[in-house]
Amino acid sequence: MAQLRVSAISFLNTAPLMWDFAHGNVGTGFDVHYTLPAQCAEELRQGSADIGIIPVFTYALIPNLVLIPDIAIATKGVVRSILLISKVPVEQIKSVALDTSSRTSVNLTRVLFSKFWDGERSFISHPPDLDQMLAKCDAGLLIGDPALRAKTAGYHVYDLATEWKKFTGKPFVFAVWAIRMAALTGNDHATKVVEIFQRSRDNGLKPEHVDELAREWSPKIGISERDVHEYLTHNIDYHLDAENLEGLALFFQYCEELKLIEKAPELRFLPAHNWFSK
Numbered sequence: 001m002a003q004l005r006v007s008a009i010s011f012l013n014t015a016p017l018m019w020d021f022a023h024g025n026v027g028t029g030f031d032v033h034y035t036l037p038a039q040c041a042e043e044l045r046q047g048s049a050d051i052g053i054i055p056v057f058t059y060a061l062i063p064n065l066v067l068i069p070d071i072a073i074a075t076k077g078v079v080r081s082i083l084l085i086s087k088v089p090v091e092q093i094k095s096v097a098l099d100t101s102s103r104t105s106v107n108l109t110r111v112l113f114s115k116f117w118d119g120e121r122s123f124i125s126h127p128p129d130l131d132q133m134l135a136k137c138d139a140g141l142l143i144g145d146p147a148l149r150a151k152t153a154g155y156h157v158y159d160l161a162t163e164w165k166k167f168t169g170k171p172f173v174f175a176v177w178a179i180r181m182a183a184l185t186g187n188d189h190a191t192k193v194v195e196i197f198q199r200s201r202d203n204g205l206k207p208e209h210v211d212e213l214a215r216e217w218s219p220k221i222g223i224s225e226r227d228v229h230e231y232l233t234h235n236i237d238y239h240l241d242a243e244n245l246e247g248l249a250l251f252f253q254y255c256e257e258l259k260l261i262e263k264a265p266e267l268r269f270l271p272a273h274n275w276f277s278k
């Protein structure tokens, strides 16, 4: 039986989701590798990966994907790792350098400027290097670990999930586990995928495992164990509950309005029971 190729994200925020994979508790059915969000989506699009924790924006662009229910990288409020860092207050920003790793937050930035921050700005894509970004533009968007590490003293810092919540009253969803339908048909592991990925998330979020992740990641990111702990338990929300789905629906609606996507996609979920027959 072929292994399912899993494209995972190398950022701290996905570490709880990957707990069982990192600790060998899922058997041999999965071939996991780690990359950046934009590349993760690209691998699913090309078919070089079967399952990926894709930027949710790209779900609207890639056909024939299904989602694993109730798992997300989301936030109900402050996210801490999606930052617009600016030399000037937001109303005065004319140009923005957007992190090349991102597909969701770059479009969240466009939505916030268009709908709530008074119109058009110029955008360029740029690798996540804050000094270089701010040498070229008024502001830079950083996501993930580079945002957690960024030295922001002296700049105006906008947490984009906080801004989204301020304007819409809703949570924000950044990433979801998506599967190429074609990869599941006839694969022995297909029937267990939902259970395996949800269990891995639940194990990763057990208090003793969050403590372990905090010890492991604190020196890697250069923030305190307490901050890592807080980030994984309070900032990031790992569930795709009804409230998060509402936030997601509104984001897709705005993306459609602004013609960033052709049409807000219908969300299709993999059922948790034995659905695929061999």
Ligand SMILES: C=C(O[C@@H]1C=C(C(=O)O)C=C[C@H]1O)C(=O)O
Pocket: 009, 011, 013, 037, 038, 054, 055, 056, 073, 079, 081, 082, 101, 102, 103, 104, 105, 106, 143, 144, 145, 147, 174, 175
């Ligand atoms: C909250 C985050 O969500 C990320 C943001 C993404 C994006 O902007 O495309 C994609 C995947 C997520 O890992 C983060 O990494 O900081």
